[in-house]
Amino acid sequence: MRILVTGGAGLIGSHLVDKLMEKEKSEVIVADNYFTGSKDNLKKRIGHPRFELIRHDISRPLFVEIDQIYHLACPASPIFYKYNSVKTIKTNVMGTLNMLGLAKRLRARILFTSTSEVYGDSLEHPQKETYWGNVNPIGVRSCYDEGKRMAETLMFDYHRQNGIEIRIARIFNTYGPRMNIDDGRVVSNFIAQAIRNEPLTVQLPGTQTRSFCYVLDLVDGLTQLMEGTDTGPINLGNPGEFTMNELAKAVQELINPEVQISEVENTPDDPRQRKPDITKAKEVLGWEPKVNLHEGIPLMEDDFRQRLGVPRT
Numbered sequence: 022m023r024i025l026v027t028g029g030a031g032l033i034g035s036h037l038v039d040k041l042m043e044k045e046k047s048e049v050i051v052a053d054n055y056f057t058g059s060k061d062n063l064k065k066r067i068g069h070p071r072f073e074l075i076r077h078d079i080s081r082p083l084f085v086e087i088d089q090i091y092h093l094a095c096p097a098s099p100i101f102y103k104y105n106s107v108k109t110i111k112t113n114v115m116g117t118l119n120m121l122g123l124a125k126r127l128r129a130r131i132l133f134t135s136t137s138e139v140y141g142d143s144l145e146h147p148q149k150e151t152y153w154g155n156v157n158p159i160g161v162r163s164c165y166d167e168g169k170r171m172a173e174t175l176m177f178d179y180h181r182q183n184g185i186e187i188r189i190a191r192i193f194n195t196y197g198p199r200m201n202i203d204d205g206r207v208v209s210n211f212i213a214q215a216i217r218n219e220p221l222t223v224q225l226p227g228t229q230t231r232s233f234c235y236v237l238d239l240v241d242g243l244t245q246l247m248e249g250t251d252t253g254p255i256n257l258g259n260p261g262e263f264t265m266n267e268l269a270k271a272v273q274e275l276i277n278p279e280v281q282i283s284e285v286e287n288t289p290d291d292p293r294q295r296k297p298d299i300t301k302a303k304e305v306l307g308w309e310p311k312v313n314l315h316e317g318i319p320l321m322e323d324d325f326r327q328r329l330g331v332p333r334t
């Protein structure tokens with residue numbers, strides 16, 4: 022089995038590669054343009070005879086011979102995807118078209134990592150897969166959430182029109198070791214700030230919620246979805262819901278009780294509440310997350326301390 026992972030040098034992609042490489046007969050090809058991914062995340066794989074790393078931007082066609090595609094490529098941090106919004110759209114639309122064209126030529130099964138952002142500033146809580154979302158089509162986040170929505174549409178149209186085997190995961194806020202220290206998302210920001218003894222920047226109002234999923238739990242969900250029979254979309258996330266104030270307190274308590282918490286301005290269109298309904302994932306895949314936030318934060322802290330060169334005192 023030869024498997025292509027787009028965006029395989031990122032947080033989720035690199036952990037997914039580790040899991041895929043465990044199977045003795047699998048060959049893994051990663052395509053990544055390193056816009057947010059890092060070769061460092063794959064360093065223990067480089068040189069392995071069953072592994073290949075290609076610097077490639079998937080908004081351009083890719084000609085490889087493979088059996089399965091995990092299509093993850095796209096910047097995931099709001100700071101990065103807004104920084105080059107047109108590129109974000111190209112990755113989601115042209116990139117997904119290219120991957121679907123590849124899947125069509127080779128009759129390969131393709132899994133697309135969509136996002137909770139397709140629900141936008143949700144008017145339903147928690148979010149079920151049947152909810153169509155509340156998304157601003159012309160806002161600063163639209164490149165990402167509308168881009169992912171369009172990619173889902175493309176997946177289903179290729180499935181209906183060409184019989185392509187598709188799988189769609191809607192991923193809710195993932196965190197874990199290997200996250201870019203300057204990624205800009207909230208868990209990595211707070212952990213890096215706590216280690217550096219800089220104030221934790223809670224964006225106002227601080228009562229907005231997110232549900233954070235540990236990366237290894239998520240990767241198990243992705244492989245189960247790929248190997249199962251359901252097209253999805255299926256929510257993959259941890260239903261434990263926290264306000265940003267609560268997250269800051271948890272980081273303070275677990276990493277640095279002395280660290281200050283400061284309130285800073287928020288950015289436009291920030292979703293107010295987010296929590297996955299994972300009934301479908303439990304029923305269809307028998308999947309649910311195992312690592313809660315209080316267990317996951319210290320695992321990520323270990324990795325950040327090592328990379329920042331700040332041991333526990």
Ligand SMILES: O=C(O)[C@H]1O[C@H](OP(=O)(O)OP(=O)(O)OC[C@H]2O[C@@H](n3ccc(=O)[nH]c3=O)[C@H](O)[C@@H]2O)[C@H](O)[C@@H](O)[C@@H]1O
Pocket residue numbers: 097098099135136137138165192193194195205206207208210211222223224225229230231265287288291292
């Ligand atoms: O994982 C998801 O489900 C999606 O959500 C993320 O977007 P968001 O949840 O806004 O990610 P963060 O930037 O981590 O923000 C989460 C919350 O923390 C707050 N925040 C962020 C950064 C910070 O320093 N302080 C802070 O309070 C934000 O205002 C927001 O309410 C990203 O769009 C995608 O990675 C992803 O697809």
